[in-house]
Amino acid sequence: MVGQIAKITGCRAIGIAGGPEKCRTLVETIGFDAAIDYKSDDVRKALREYAPSGVDVYFDNVGGPILDAVLTRLARGARVVISGAMSQYNDQRPKGPANYMSLLVNRASMTGMVVFDYEDRYPEATRQLAQWLAEGKLTSAEHVVEGGLGDFPSLLRGLFTGANTGKLILQL
Template identity: 65%
Template sequence: LVVDEFGFDAAIDYRGEDIRKALRTHAPDGVDVYFDNVGGDVLDAVLPRLARGARVIVCGAVSQYNSTEPKGPANYLSLLVNRATMTGMVVFDYADRYAEGVARLAAWRAEGRLTSMEDVATGGVAAFPDTLMRLFRGENRGKLVLKIAD
């Protein structure tokens, strides 16, 4: 799906593949840019594969949100060895550009350059807790949306 429909060069199934081995295959010269929304073990697998001068953007850490003992990156010294940088990015920092972003994304969608997929759950507000947990269990395909009324 990620390769065939969304146009990426490669994809790694973090549940069914050895991430470190797959990164060696798909990024033999190292990872230049990594946008992290996961944290935890996935981030730890990527850090040793960074290319020199790589950039890591941290935008979330979904693997840590429900953890009673959240952990930070264990392989952070790879940032030093590879002269890489890691910085945080919060979407609210760009609130003054939301309209520009919406317009650009809408144009790309209309041109077929951007594909989206929604997984619509039904059941109203009462279904919210289970729907939210589907998100954390990775049981959705695409943007998970809860339909609360027609």
Template identity: 60%
Template sequence: MPTALASLVNHQVRLAARPQGMVKPSDWQFTEEPVAEPAEGGVLVKVLALSLDPAMRGWMNEGKSYIPPVGLGEVMRAGGIGRVLVSRNPAFKDGDTVTGGPGVQEYWSIPADQVKRSGVAKIDLRLGTVNQWLNVLGMPGMTGYFGLMDIGQPKPGETVVVSGAAGAVGQTVGQVAKIKGCRVVGIAGGPAKCAWVVKELGFDACIDYKAGDVKAGLKEHCPKGVDIYFDNVGGDILDAVLARINRKARIIICGAISQYNNEGAVVGPKNYLSLLVNRARMEGMVVFDYAERYPQAIAELAGYLKDGRMKSKEDVVDGGVAAFPAALPKLFSGENFGKLVLKVADA
């Protein structure tokens, strides 16, 4: 093994306990391992940046979901971007920048038989930066794009409401809906986020749900009702929007972050009969179902970034994997402003 590789240590964060309610520091365990030279067909990746996602909270729970839970003692699952340090696989060269699911650790060693299954793929940094590849060009961008376009099916002149508007998914949804000719109303927490989506992203309006009455805000800013609601938060905000939907409205159930830390059961919408009255539909989506079409969406979104029609805002936390336990809760307190990224190493 080259001496440089032999001296490397892989610092990792593992799941130590299944949280009740909000995630705590004691739910994590720090470990370290030597970094090994990959065997024939394998790839060794140095992690540059990790995607911190609300879904991580769900992956910590026992029970059936769209993906198995992270096992106790396992390295915490995380998407990320890295650089190939050593490739013994013909599909990759040393120095390639790749996307995939390295987990919360500094080095990702992918054995030959897992290279295909791991989803590791080369990315083109001419289309966007490492952080943009975790945001608009990455999983959140794909979620916003396909949720809006496939399920929402926006038409020019329609009114689109998106919650979590200043977050990773929300910023893509609102900007793409504007490009497609819709009236876009965001819902976000606090004056700074609301001002940003209107002034910088060009949304028509934004309702600060922390300042008060979402119902009144919807009435004021959606005078023709709501045709598409892209729901990132669930809870009372979903009920408020259901009360304003139009006939044949489409509601995309992307997430329900207001419910992820409940100690009891998830609380569903009370106003669901509005779907009946308005012949509307509500449909869940999981981004991974669109994986084969990511290249098409990436090409379109990269074009908008390049010609200035779209912006991509990331909130980058420094400090490497050791900073992960303190960074993740920011998603649930709303402290993140833009896509939450954990920087692990210099690009």
């Protein structure tokens, strides 16, 4: 969603996903400029190719080695937004970014973002997103699984393995 909003507002969007099919979807269906397969590509090398002047804005919900790789490719004044850390949730000892000195060297910033902090702007966001969806500028990718409440634990585990493509929905 963030990459699509970036494209709509005139930015270049580079996605990072797991597997060739997900990367192909980012570029061919959703309209990203490029996609990096973190399972088979050298993320740092691919970022050098796709963002030769560095990364200006990085929206992170993974953390770990992917965040570390992006931190090595920041442009001066870059902004890193942390909205999650999927790679860290099940670790006994979560690790912080190893390449945090890049924030200093590049005069960059890293900020946490929780959507509930913007609750007062939900109506505005809803109107804008609905407009973009109606205009065909925004694609809603959903992975719907029909089942019962007993299916919830296995579906939840699938979020941590990348089994879904798009927003995972359990339809009861």
